[in-house]
Amino acid sequence: MKKFLNRFLANRGAAAGTFLLLIVIAVGASASLLYEESPWMMVAQPLIKPFTDPAYLLGTDMLGRDIAAGLAYGARVSLMIGVISTLVAVFVGILVGALAGYYGKWVDDALMRATEFFQTVPQLAMAMVLVAIFKPSLYSIVGAIAMVSWPPVARLVRAEFMTLKTREFVQAAVVIGQRPSRIILTQILPNTASPIIVTASLMTATAILTESALSFLGLGDRNLMSWGYMIGAARTMLRESQWMSLWPGLAIMLTVLAINLIGEGLNDALNPQLRKRGA
Amino acid sequence: MTKNTLPPSDPPLLSIRNLSIALPSGGDRAYAVRDISYDIHAGEILCIVGESGSGKSMSANAIMGLLPHYLRPETGQILLGGRNLLTQDEDVLRSMRGREMAMIFQEPLSALNPLLTVGEQIAEVMRVHNAYPGEARERRVLELLELVGLPDPAAIRHAWPFRLSGGQRQRVMIAMALALEPKLLIADEPTTALDVTTQAQILALIARIQRDKGMGVMFVTHDFGVVAEIADRVAVMEKGILVEQGTAEQVLNRPRHPYTRRLIGAVPRQRASATSRNAPAGGPVLQVENLHKTYAMGGGLFRKGRVVHAVNDVSFTVRRGETLGIVGESGSGKSTIGKCLLKLLDIDGGQMLFNGQDIAPLSEAQFRPKRRNIQMIFQDPFASLNPRHTVGRILCDGPLASGVSRQQAEKRARELLQLVELDPSAFDRYPGEFSGGQRQRVGIARALAMDPQLIVADESVSALDVSVQAQVLKLLHDVQQRLRLALIFITHDLRVAAQICDHLLVMHRGRVVEQGPPAQIFDAPQDAYTRQLIAAMPGRGWDPGAAILNSDSLNDTALASQFP
């Protein structure tokens, strides 16, 4: 474990990413401490420029809401939705992929048809449709994002299972008499952990982008202030205030960048080194 | 055997002087090769022999200038035709590659571009050096394809590499290398990935071409049989140092350096001595009758697929304390038999009587409690142990699955570690920390943990270096004798089979073509294929055992007892 941490943090990008993400998490966690009132409250004059008023450092939007408060609460929403929808998608993906990869034949065929279907359909469009039909709420958003994100995990897990199933140590497990459920759980799954972790971390980034896109289009949960929503609001005021979309956009970009860097760092740290053969 | 015993009188074609190549820091030693020197003359074949990690391929790559950028030659010279290759700049080297020196590699499939036809790749050599312009180029391609013995050159010219067999691809590589008639040919383990019969053909081809063109050939290999077959001179490498050099006759029959002697001593002897077995064989453990396994290949909506008989009507018996060898080339069905016996594959016909009971029709659930009686040792030491489990856990899993208590299982595991001569601390370590030979010992221990009556060893020593192979074979033999196990040994290496097996089965395309004790198979083969197989063994006329006994220095008893 220690070796892994060393390798991971040696990667400068990964270290920077972790640092950034910790800041975002900290801001989100302390949002209610820093800004006691709801970010939806109109607290000041509209359209105050950033860095002009010390009380509202990042300025206010067209309804007089504090942008900094919006950023802080938005951090919560983005991270929460990103992580939860990814967890759901990964769980479904592992289930589908493991069954398809281990049992093969018609189980594999049926599950792969379903996977291909969900993968071919344009993801954002489907998410939009789902959220629109079931009315935007935290649950429908998480559900919609999870529903369009699980196919790559399933494909990955299936591919790993199919490769590992023919690997000799799995055959050895059969030969010594282990049951299939034990083989799947103790022999195969632990060896698929690395690629799943890497994929999951990159998926979280995509989930955050998708959530912000949905909020931008007006499909966000009305009770939750989201960065995407703030950019959507800024779009209507483009000529009057060109800076309004700057902060939430930067917030999204830096968060997604941080997660991507962490994902790449995980990939480098978890991948086994090239083995040397010999006596 | 040796061909050219006259000492070379003309100046050497290639001369390596005091070459040292440093390894980047953190490697297992400071130098990939250290202070090595050797010459190659026109018209002779020099074989560079060594185990993996000996650095034998390093000098070959250095000559061609193909070393990766983190491996730089530190000192020394490489003189080809008077020019020091290490001081030339890239453009000069590039113009020499293919024209004055050429190289062929080990894996012919990955060494050819899958998206270009064979003819295009051969023509490329000429195109790049502006040789044979116009129509002459196509003619030359056909000429070369014929020279290397490929059938129907006009058609094969347009073939994709993946359509050819391994032997054919290697011939294409040779054709590419010879296109511009270079003076020096470097062959880096070109036959290691090929079947024995194909290997024999390629070796003959290389020898013939070398003779006809008077080229100097540097042949890198780990197989002493190959050395005995074609070498004029031999250089032996150990961990980056050149330990012995001389004519083939000298090195093979009167080796001087202890390492060379150890290597030659480890080469499996052709004949098993009569004292190898302590006790007579017992009753039959496994009786296989008319085993069949077929595969359906291809097929689709509009086409019928092909049916391949991987195992075709195979019958044999194995007794307690007896070793049965199943020998064959790739595609002969030998590995398939192994998997069928362990019920890793379903069979399509026949019976497998284990202690009288037919296990073939049993379902997986019915068979599972019986699995402890038949165990397997796998081929790849790197893939056969779960990299995320400790050795201790790997050894305990089997007994635990059959209901033994954890304490019992762990105690047994530690006993087994001792039995296979591994340090007891191995219990808590991960496979990644062990060498190939050590991992195979763990594999043996795992198979023994179940107290089986029958063990199937599927090419269990094929991935190991020759000296390690000898140790593992000895261990297997000792264990079998002590525990009176029945052992089925599957291999493609006739020598290994001859050394440890009491009874041999020769397989060809799914059928058993001949059976019998090794002495009979080798001295009086009945079937045409068996004869072909034996004739193809490289270096048949050379007796490694005699070489060890003939030598002058002390400490021979250790070597001689390496294998009874």
Added chain:
Amino acid sequence: MQKLSFLVSRLGKALFVILGVVIINFMLIRMAPGDPAAVLAGESGSSDPAYVEQLRQQFGLDKPVYVQLATYLKGVAQFDLGYSYRERLPVFDLIMDRLPATLLLMACAFVFALLFGVLFGIVASRCRYQGKHPWVDSALMTASLLIYATPQFWLALLAIIFFSLQLGWLPPFGMETVGSGLAGWDRAKDIATHLVLPTVSLGCFFMAVYARLTRASMLEVLGMDFIKTARAKGVPVNQIIRHHALRNALLPVVTFAGIQLGQMAGGAVLTETVFGWPGIGRLMFDALLQRDYQLLLGVFLITSTMVVVFNLLTDLIYRFVDPRTQES
């Protein structure tokens, strides 16, 4: 003969997906909270009770489910995707009217992304492979990482702010200058200037993806044995990259690009919304705003069909280009 069987099976798969979308559309209407007829009528239609009742009859919402499904399928097969109350037009006609604009935008973005992405990927991989100027590799990869993390719609807004509002170089809105009445070559030029910003903002993300993928693929191929063979033959580095590495490396990139078109279609919705581009993405957004579910689902179906067709084409191209996929 073997190619024909492959073609048939691929077409079958494509039809299966389209059918799946149709059925999902069918199910979604009925799973939505509230009266399905009201859902079908949309926000504006719901205010007209006669219209709602008419829809109930038309879609047979009081009949058993399988009858409804049959009616629906029959309708779709005849290209009847419903009617938009707000626009007073059949959904199919609305979509067909706007489809060309989206196809134009996506085609341009795709070409832009593929061209520059592959180019940058080759340059980056070459710098790393040869060891000269490794900073180029690092710079390109960092840039692509940054672009990859940027939300497309925000990038679009920034582009408008900078290039339209501040610099005034390019128009911020629409496909053509309103009321200009241009024709022929002039009209094409007008459309072209309007096309620049949307193409770049839609394509940037994918350019970054393709650049990284191309670089990874090239580096992997350059490490393979047959490259070593080519070097041993004396082939110069330029030729190795062009003749040997490129073909092998680009195969997976092109296939992947085809698969990514689904994402690009989604991205088109965002881009068209920001730039007011008159395509089906914008239509989808409008349908969302107006709660016009028939239109929304109709656009969803057509978009999915479009993506399925592109995937099919990519698959076929790959089959014909890679000789290893053609069995004897």
